[in-house]
Amino acid sequence: MWSGRQGRLRPVGCVVEELRCRRREREAALRKARREQQLVSKRLLRDDVLEEVEGGCVAKILGEAEIQQFLRLAQRGTEEKERERALVSLRRGLQHPETQQTFIWLEGSIRTLVGLLTSSQALLQLEAARCLHELSHSEQSAVAEACLPATSYLLTYLSGHSSDFIELCLYTLGNLIVESEAVRRQLLPQGIVPALAACIQSPHLTVLEALGYALSQLLQAKEAPEMIIPSVLGSILPQHILRLLQPGPKLNLGVAVEFAWCLHYIICSQVNNALLIYHGGLSTLGLLLLDMAAAVQRTEDAGLELLACPVLRCLSNLLTEAAVEVGGGPNQLDDERVVAALFILLQFFLQKQPSLLPEGLWLLNNLTANSSSFCTSLLSMDLIEPLLQLLPVSNVVSVLVLTVLCNVAEKGPAYCQHLWPGPLLPCLMGMLASSDTEGVGQSLELLQLLFLYRPEAVEAFLQQSGLQVLEKHQEEAQLQDRVHALQKTALHR
Secondary structure (H helix, E strand, O other): OOOHHHHHHHHHHHHHHHHHHHHHHHHHHHHHHHHOOOOOOOOOOOOOHHHHHHOOOOOOOOOHHHHHHHHHHHHHOOOHHHHHHHHHHHHHHOOOHHHHHHHHHOOOHHHHHHHHHOOOOHHHHHHHHHHHHHHHOOOOHHHHHOOHHHHHHHHHHHHOOOHHHHHHHHHHHHHHHHHOHHHHHHHOOOOHHHHHHHHOOOOOHHHHHHHHHHHHHHHOOOOHHHHOHHHHHOOOHHHHHHHHOOOOOOOOHHHHHHHHHHHHHHHHHOOOHHHHHHOOHHHHHHHHHHHHHHHHHHOOOOOOHHHHHHHHHHHHHHHOOOOOOOOOOOOOOOOOHHHHHHHHHHHHHHHHOHHHHHHHHHHHHHHHHOOHHHHHHHHHOOOHHHHHOOOOOOHHHHHHHHHHHHHHHOOOHHHHOOOOOOOHHHHHHHHHOOOOHHHHHHHHHHHHHHHHHOOHHHHHHHHOOHHHHHHOOOOOOOOHHHHHHHHHHHHOO
């Protein structure tokens, strides 16, 4: 039994540090799981759907003879229109997996198509590129890998003058990149990173959005941290990615979404996040968060939930960097308006997109974990009750809410004065009555901190039959130690 203020100083510190270590371990595991949830997809760019419908043409499966006929006409037709029509028919046929398989096993077919891709006639070149794009979208890896002879040309054409053609090449490359390591092994020495970097100053939004897609596919490769991201960080790409994420009238939502995911994958690799912070990554993302909060207040259909997820993840993960000291210097996140903006977004998510609540709460956790000033903001803006209102949403959300409250409580007695008396204790009693082991465990940790810094809360806990509630969990292996520690603390006050 502890007696007197001096006798409690060391045990309080030990308990708090133990709670911190336990949470750090859980948060590290959660971060790892989140990093493994990558978005891998292919995209299909078809500009002529309306033309096909109006023309009454229905894409049909092509056999060997028809494919050979169309390729022959495309190569040797007497008129350019005839050659173009042959490639259009071939492209329509290539929308079918059966035609794709036949095409790639037909001798000389890819070689012929690549030859047409290098044609000096722009329309033939465009249709050949569209045929390759259809192949690149295939779910069969053999089909996509058959396009390997075309990659060097696709990269070369990224420096062309037609924004439509560059866009098509970028989406085709993006589809091929995601297909296999063999494709990426060929693209890297061919100079895909410099080629993509050269596109990022394009004035065309469609090109920038396609570039963001292709780059995001490249950054998700399992070999990216060793083979790709160092080259990306050594190029002009990081500075321009951050430029495209700066809030203001020039911010384009589609472009920003693509490059926010690119930034997310770079940050998750942990290759050199200090460089991103040096270039103003934290401040840019913080300002973007403020801008998103203002936007959702202006309109209900802002579409910003698509941007919110990667931005919140970027900020959360950058804040975990050992070099980051929140509130210190021009490249740090030192604007406490972020807390107010974050709560505006949390309310928006609660109404429109509850699946994003954990993303926002994870950021709030990282903001408050090592910063007394952000905890102070939370208290001074009376945001504890709005936070508690999120507890019933889901088990994941409740655990994150409780973790944030632990961050506040462990800052000491002055902070706990704002947590009790108030609605916190009844909420925790409700959590203890649940069957969610993780939520109960986090509630136990918060109660331990509350009892240490606000001994008066113990009596209220006992009056609400707290010990009887604890007995429900004392046989659970994952909770036993914490239950016994809390019982001991409550009984010896």
